[in-house]
Amino acid sequence: MQKDSEVEVSENIENINQLMKQRLQKLEEMRASGETAFKSKFARTHLLADVIHAYSEIEPGENTGQEVTVAGRIMAIRRHGKASFMALKDRTASIQLFLSLGTLGEENYKKFLDYDIGDIVGITGTVFKTRRGELSIDVKDFTLLTKSLRPLPEKWHGLKDVETRYRQRYVDLIINPHARQTLLTRVKVVKAIRKWLDNRNFLEVETPMLQAIPGGATARPFITHHEALDIDLYMRIAPELYLKRLIVGDLERVYELNRNFRNEGLSVRHNPEFTMLEVYQAYADYIDMMNLCESLIKYAAEEAVGTLKLTYQEQPVDLSGEWQRLTMIESIEKYGGVKVSFDQSLDELRKIASEHGIRLEEHYGKGRIINEFFEKLVEGKLWQPTFVTDYPTEISPLAKKKPDNPDVTERFELIIIGLEVGTAFSELTDPVDQLTRFEAQVKLHEYGDEEAPKAVDYDYVRALEYGMPPTGGLGIGIDRLVMLLTDNYSIREVISFPHMRPEKG
């Protein structure tokens, strides 16, 4: 591939359309006249938002005489005879440029107007307001900082083609304010979460992404290979077991906010790599984590979008007030209209399941069946933030059992807009119980459950044998939280570069 790149480039130049040819021609002319179209550095005196902030109050027709030096991308050109206008955009705002033949002189006026939409320029000029009241910069001096060779999408409709928007996110970001806003909100969410946790003495740590035994969740992992060691490694499906090792190591409060990888289907709410926050707090339980989770998300929402009263896909979502809490069994009765319990027999539960069209695998126990009821009949209906507690032990291999009911665990999931946004539990600290449950999981794998772990993580059990303090652990899916906060239906919208099939071949 690499050695062919020169050939490919020249082939591309042969095949490109006339719009690019025209721009390449301009580039050639500049080169011939000794000017580079790709300059190194440009010192601005103002960001565009600064200019707007400082001078927005001036009167229409007023010229401040104030000189500013700004830079940005040309987004529109309105040629107008002996005076013309451009729209200039930088990271903070857009402003109008005014070009007049009188000020620039014929040669420079023509030269500037020969620039293209998409070009990146540096400008010096004075701030004034047009008769129509548009704050503008009367250009005295200009320089081309970067020549743009490809035409941008249309100014009015923008770039709509979803495939191009994802594959060429840079274009999406240039042209579609919504794409930019989503990314900026995501940045604020992440920053707010870190700030909240840092302020409470949680330590941000980093644990292995390449793992010999992928644990901490049930999912099919990506497999990779370490050449020097000649062993297969797995991209982590969760950082959980390593973070808890750090709790064993007496760090007491840790978190990690980074990528997990799961080798499963793509969908509007699943990307093969996704960002997860995991928080562990020693001497806390799942109720503490519930409170932590609620405060943290409220804080992040307030910081990122400035309100707790949201709209998602035209439906209101209210994050203010106390979030609903109910057990899984209660939720199935309330939202699914079905009464189930662990007191019923396996056969009874199976019968009710089939009456509701719920398909079950042979090896499912009561807990997993009850969870199926929840997922099929309830989860999608939980639109307002809801903590669902008392998850079955059978599907919670890393959570502490409830002292008064070993069928369920001290665990919750947070559901908003019908989506699982977070999960937390009182971590299982009993090494003997943990080993038993790991072994049961490995059996499931042997029965053909691809998502169950292949091997027991004995080192993790050994760590527990040294003693882990009682600990609450919480996971929050950051992409989904951002979907909620930015009102995006697809997870791909909140990921800068979502996974796509390769473009060619």
Added chain:
RNA sequence: GGGCCCGUAGCUCAGCGGUAGAGCAGUUGCCUUUUAAGCAAUUGGUCGAAGGUUCGAUUCCUUCCGGGCUCACCA
């Protein structure tokens, strides 16, 4: 992986058996306060790819490629 839908100019879209259109962008004129500027002229397409049916295919059929939604699986 199954089902449904989409792929036409740089972008946004029409056309759907008779050989390709509009708006924006581009190019050339005119225009010194416009702002989706305006007016006039104009360039630009192997109609996603390959087969098939037909006198003739962008249009109908098949396969493939890419994408979207959805179901299954998962967070």
